[in-house]
Amino acid sequence: MNIIEQIKYKFTIRDAIDRIGLHTQTQRGRLVANCPFHAGDNTPSLIIYEEQHRFFCFGCHASGDQVDMMARFWGCDTRQAVKELARELGVSQGKRDPEAERQAREKLEENRRRLEQRERLEATFTHEFLLLAAVERACYGAFFNYQRNHDDPEAIRQFEAAVNLIGDVVPMLDQMHYGPERLAAMTAAQRWWGR
Numbered sequence: 249m250n251i252i253e254q255i256k257y258k259f260t261i262r263d264a265i266d267r268i269g270l271h272t273q274t275q276r277g278r279l280v281a282n283c284p285f286h287a288g289d290n291t292p293s294l295i296i297y298e299e300q301h302r303f304f305c306f307g308c309h310a311s312g313d314q315v316d317m318m319a320r321f322w323g324c325d326t327r328q329a330v331k332e333l334a335r336e337l338g339v340s341q342g343k344r345d346p347e348a349e350r351q352a353r354e355k356l357e358e359n360r361r362r363l364e365q366r367e368r369l370e371a372t373f374t375h376e377f378l379l380l381a382a383v384e385r386a387c388y389g390a391f392f393n394y395q396r397n398h399d400d401p402e403a404i405r406q407f408e409a410a411v412n413l414i415g416d417v418v419p420m421l422d423q424m425h426y427g428p429e430r431l432a433a434m435t436a437a438q439r440w441w442g443r
């Protein structure tokens with residue numbers, strides 16, 4: 249392991265977050281914080297990818313790994329941050345530690361596995377959410393259609409099916425999250441019910 253690998257092994261992005269004193273929260277499955285690198289960030293713009301040890305700010309576009317985070321915090325360049333962290337962590341070049349290297353490799357492998365698992369889960373989740381949201385939109389569509397054509401037997405049939413379905417779909421979607429498309433469909437439906 250070179251000196252930077254040793255630092256990253258001993259000092260994770262979580263350590264950098266704690267060191268800076270960032271207050272993190274989870275929003276829609278993502279770890280976020282108010283960005284300390286630009287002023288007035290009241291809605292959390294800083295996304296932290298803990299497993300990859302990366303961060304990215306949607307406000308000021310600050311990005312990088314845990315060393316870059318400390319460099320920004322200290323107001324120095326990456327090279328100086330490496331030097332400072334190496335000093336603090338007692339890391340030096342040329343001192344090989346086979347056990348630490350083996351652990352570091354295992355940790356990287358474990359991170360990779362967890363990341364793959366999460367990506368698979370997210371893909372499944374998104375797929376199911378989109379399916380359910382489509383069913384919900386179709387139900388609202390049937391309600392609208394019935395409003396305009398309440399003498400049409402097909403509209404009545406679809407309305408009755410939608411009334412039965414919506415009670416199953418809505419609680420499932422409530423447990424997931426509110427996408428913009430779903431909010432638009434619900435707002436339109438509420439206007440309709442309010443008539």
Ligand SMILES: [Zn+2]
Binds near residue numbers: 289310
């Ligand atoms: Zn920022």
